[in-house]
Amino acid sequence: MNAKATKTQPSPVIDKAAFKAAVIKHLHCTLGTDENKANNHAWWKATCAAIQEQVLEGLRKTQKSHYLNDTRAVHYFSAEFLMGRLLSNNLQNFGLFDVANGALKELGVEISDILEEEPDMALGNGGLGRLAACFIDSLATMELPAIGYGIHYEHGLFRQEIKSGAQIERPDSWRHYGNPWEICRPESIQEVSLYGYVETKYGDNGRVLKEWHPGSIVKGVPWDIPIVGYEGKTVNVLRLWQSEASGYFNWDVFNAGGYVDAQRENVSAETISKVLYPNDETEAGKELRLIQQYFFCSCSLKDIIRRYKRAHGDDWSRFADQVVIQLNDTHPAISIPELMRILVDRAELGWDEAWGICTKVFAYTNHTLLPEALEKWPARMIEKILPRHLEIIYEINHRFMAEVDKKWPGDNAMKAKLSIIEEGNEKMVRMGHLSVIGSFAVNGVAEMHSRLVKSSLFPEFDELYPGKLTNVTNGITPRRWLKACNPGLSKLIDKKIGEDWPLDLDKLQGLAKFASNKTFQKQFMKVKLENKELLAEEIRKSLDIEVDVNAIFDVQIKRLHEYKRQHLALLNIMALYRRILENPDYDMHPRVFVFGAKAAPGYKLAKDIIYAINKVADKINNDPRVNNKIKVAFLPNYRVSLAEKMIPAADVSEQISTAGKEASGTGNMKLALNGAVTIGTLDGANVEIAEEVGDDNIFIFGLTVEEVNELKANGYNPHDYYYKDPEIKAVLDWLETDYFTPGKPGALVSIKQSLLDNGDPYMVLADFRAYSDAQIAVDTAYRDKERWAEMAIINTAKMGKFTSDRSIRDYVERVWKLSPCKIES
Numbered sequence: 001m002n003a004k005a006t007k008t009q010p011s012p013v014i015d016k017a018a019f020k021a022a023v024i025k026h027l028h029c030t031l032g033t034d035e036n037k038a039n040n041h042a043w044w045k046a047t048c049a050a051i052q053e054q055v056l057e058g059l060r061k062t063q064k065s066h067y068l069n070d071t072r073a074v075h076y077f078s079a080e081f082l083m084g085r086l087l088s089n090n091l092q093n094f095g096l097f098d099v100a101n102g103a104l105k106e107l108g109v110e111i112s113d114i115l116e117e118e119p120d121m122a123l124g125n126g127g128l129g130r131l132a133a134c135f136i137d138s139l140a141t142m143e144l145p146a147i148g149y150g151i152h153y154e155h156g157l158f159r160q161e162i163k164s165g166a167q168i169e170r171p172d173s174w175r176h177y178g179n180p181w182e183i184c185r186p187e188s189i190q191e192v193s194l195y196g197y198v199e200t201k202y203g204d205n206g207r208v209l210k211e212w213h214p215g216s217i218v219k220g221v222p223w224d225i226p227i228v229g230y231e232g233k234t235v236n237v238l239r240l241w242q243s244e245a246s247g248y249f250n251w252d253v254f255n256a257g258g259y260v261d262a263q264r265e266n267v268s269a270e271t272i273s274k275v276l277y278p279n280d281e282t283e284a285g286k287e288l289r290l291i292q293q294y295f296f297c298s299c300s301l302k303d304i305i306r307r308y309k310r311a312h313g314d315d316w317s318r319f320a321d322q323v324v325i326q327l328n329d330t331h332p333a334i335s336i337p338e339l340m341r342i343l344v345d346r347a348e349l350g351w352d353e354a355w356g357i358c359t360k361v362f363a364y365t366n367h368t369l370l371p372e373a374l375e376k377w378p379a380r381m382i383e384k385i386l387p388r389h390l391e392i393i394y395e396i397n398h399r400f401m402a403e404v405d406k407k408w409p410g411d412n413a414m415k416a417k418l419s420i421i422e423e424g425n426e427k428m429v430r431m432g433h434l435s436v437i438g439s440f441a442v443n444g445v446a447e448m449h450s451r452l453v454k455s456s457l458f459p460e461f462d463e464l465y466p467g468k469l470t471n472v473t474n475g476i477t478p479r480r481w482l483k484a485c486n487p488g489l490s491k492l493i494d495k496k497i498g499e500d501w502p503l504d505l506d507k508l509q510g511l512a513k514f515a516s517n518k519t520f521q522k523q524f525m526k527v528k529l530e531n532k533e534l535l536a537e538e539i540r541k542s543l544d545i546e547v548d549v550n551a552i553f554d555v556q557i558k559r560l561h562e563y564k565r566q567h568l569a570l571l572n573i574m575a576l577y578r579r580i581l582e583n584p585d586y587d588m589h590p591r592v593f594v595f596g597a598k599a600a601p602g603y604k605l606a607k608d609i610i611y612a613i614n615k616v617a618d619k620i621n622n623d624p625r626v627n628n629k630i631k632v633a634f635l636p637n638y639r640v641s642l643a644e645k646m647i648p649a650a651d652v653s654e655q656i657s658t659a660g661k662e663a664s665g666t667g668n669m670k671l672a673l674n675g676a677v678t679i680g681t682l683d684g685a686n687v688e689i690a691e692e693v694g695d696d697n698i699f700i701f702g703l704t705v706e707e708v709n710e711l712k713a714n715g716y717n718p719h720d721y722y723y724k725d726p727e728i729k730a731v732l733d734w735l736e737t738d739y740f741t742p743g744k745p746g747a748l749v750s751i752k753q754s755l756l757d758n759g760d761p762y763m764v765l766a767d768f769r770a771y772s773d774a775q776i777a778v779d780t781a782y783r784d785k786e787r788w789a790e791m792a793i794i795n796t797a798k799m800g801k802f803t804s805d806r807s808i809r810d811y812v813e814r815v816w817k818l819s820p821c822k823i824e825s
């Protein structure tokens with residue numbers, strides 16, 4: 001099987017004149033305006049409508065080919081898809097970007113202006129959601145039959161405003177003026193049951209039958225977003241479910257008594273898909289969140305089964321041959337008991353047959369080891385919302401406990417450890433255990449992470465199910481994250497090595513031999529400089545800060561979390577500032593520290609860190625003594641479309657998480673691909689990036705996982721570092737004064753407290769000196785312009801491994817066993 005796509009630049013399906021005519025037609029007939037009246041928003045919509053004609057044609061052909069070939073397909077279940085904008089991507093993938101650009105120019109419209117009109121589809125928090133978006137791009141590009149299933153949130157991740165330095169959350173209304181890409185499919189509405197009770201009956205042959213009498217039923221309305229593969233041949237679908245009231249109310253349940261109060265507490269149908277939960281890496285345990293999960297899983301499974309039955313009727317024997325479902329973390333894990341319910345209670349299959357199917361259908365990806373992020377639901381909550389599912393979970397667990405007993409006879413501690421049910425004050429259902437038990441494959445997202453999944457998260461499962469736990473290192477789509485976002489560099493690469501690298505990223509290797517070529521270095525760094533000029537303009541517009549484009553652009557973009565250690569970067573900035581104040585001749589190359597980060601609204605310390613970065617920025621940016629050696633820019637509302645502007649302009653990529661905490665990271669790959677040099681710890685995929693680029697082209701510092709564990713085991717005391725290192729002490733003490741927050745002493749003290757009184761859980765102080773020294777090494781390296789250019793080029797050249805096409809190829813070979821399907825025209 002060769003799922004690796006091969007060809008080069010897509011050839012345009014229509015020419016400039018035809019595209020121009022299509023835009024005008026839609027301006028007139030779809031939007032009811034004309035060339036004289038149209039504003040940028042109308043031009044944007046008309047352009048989308050023009051390309052959507054091609055998109056829908058591709059979609060129809062793809063669906064027909066998949067149907068006629070009765071293809072096995074992967075169903076990517078994810079509560080999040082962080083899609084960003086689609087217009088530029090769709091134009092690129094059809095090879096129509098230049099055509100559209102030319103057509104719009106003739107109409108007096110700048111394409112860059114209208115691209116800015118598109119609201120981001122921010123239906124995700126961060127890496128996990130963006131990974132899903134990159135994966136569906138690769139799946140379509142590689143002509144693999146695939147559907148993404150998720151939730152049609154009315155409000156995506158909140159919009160971040162910064163007021164007096166602090167994060168304010170505002171609602172995101174991405175569909176407020178209509179979304180030109182999505183297609184509503186009322187013909188495929190599904191119904192989802194909630195609440196109620198389970199009745200036990202006995203069938204003719206004494207078989208126990210369970211009937212769930214739901215308390216309420218909601219409708220799931222599917223919205224399809226076409227996903228255009230590069231070259232525009234396969235157009236797959238992302239199907240997102242929106243909840244609606246069905247009008248069903250079970251008077252039976254109501255009259256059964258005792259339900260009056262319970263019903264009053266029930267969530268209303270429309271709220272289910274109202275808003276994306278903004279917490280990453282913490283589990284909130286909210287009822288609505290569980291309902292969201294069940295809602296989209298149940299709709300999606302029913303949709304899959306409907307499609308399967310159309311081809312195979314009631315013959316379940318081929319279901320697992322046709323269907324594989326990838327669970328993006330445990331958020332869709334409730335699918336496992338839901339499929340069991342459908343098979344056992346509805347299709348009336350025996351338990352063993354049903355379980356046999358189930359465990360051939362599901363595969364699970366783990367994205368975190370952080371204990372607070374591992375999902376657990378109170379059994380009582382599941383019982384209230386999904387009473388039948390709790391019974392099924394107990395039955396799965398009962399049978400699993402028998403397996404455990406066979407392997408470790410009489411070992412009750414082992415049973416308690418591996419059980420799906422965590423006993424305690426309140427019984428909890430461990431969704432990770434359920435996912436491992438109910439899946440045929442489990443993967444981590446980078447070599448090191450997968451090793452830790454095996455050795456510290458699920459070691460006994462690895463023993464019990466040898467070969468089930470595996471690795472698939474994450475990847476990113478080079479179409480969005482180089483070709484589209486960095487046209488200058490893309491064109492330079494095209495000229496140097498040809499145009500087929502977006503489909504075969506290993507081709508970038510071909511740049512390595514030019515890494516020491518002075519002319520190529522100049523060309524490469526000229527593109528970088530132009531990208532820095534664009535970002536400088538963005539910083540000026542957004543923050544009214546002037547930055548020097550000859551400074552080092554040092555970029556840290558990711559969710560704000562203690563383990564990602566934005567505060568380590570902040571402490572170093574403060575230390576540099578202090579060095580300059582103590583010695584005005586302190587020798588450093590000017591540097592602009594650029595941040596982008598959202599904090600979960602309830603994560604106090606994360607918000608305090610944002611506030612601190614902004615307050616320190618205010619002070620430093622306006623202090624003439626700094627003499628422009630340091631600028632700090634916190635760009636508000638970090639999102640996909642902002643990342644597309646920041647990444648091409650980065651010289652330095654900050655990947656400084658505590659070793660063992662970042663499962664993979666994907667921003668690290670995007671930045672390196674665009675020629676940024678990484679300063680990072682040996683964590684997540686940084687390890688693999690270092691392997692690819694070589695030790696001379698990356699700045700690795702800090703404790704290793706083993707050292708972190710050893711230091712913890714021996715009793716880590718951050719005070720040791722505070723008292724031994726005068727600079728650490730001075731910088732932490734500074735946070736307690738009102739130097740950065742005039743008139744408000746103590747406004748930044750929570751950071752100091754977390755690092756001293758709270759034991760510095762992520763070992764910021766232990767890594768500070770190594771980090772600060774590594775930053776001096778970066779500074780020195782940057783001053784050697786040629787050496788730096790060589791490093792930057794090598795970084796781009798060696799990122800072939802991190803295309804999401806390679807990740808998908810790994811999934812196809814190790815997990816999904818899928819074949820591509822050619823689309824007949």
Ligand code: BZD
Nearest residue numbers: 125126127128280281367663664665666
């Ligand atoms: O997943 C991230 C990890 O932190 C990264 O290391 C990794 O690269 C990516 C992709 O594998 N995890 C998340 O992004 N997690 C969430 O966004 C999330 C969302 C809701 C609930 C829990 C976690």
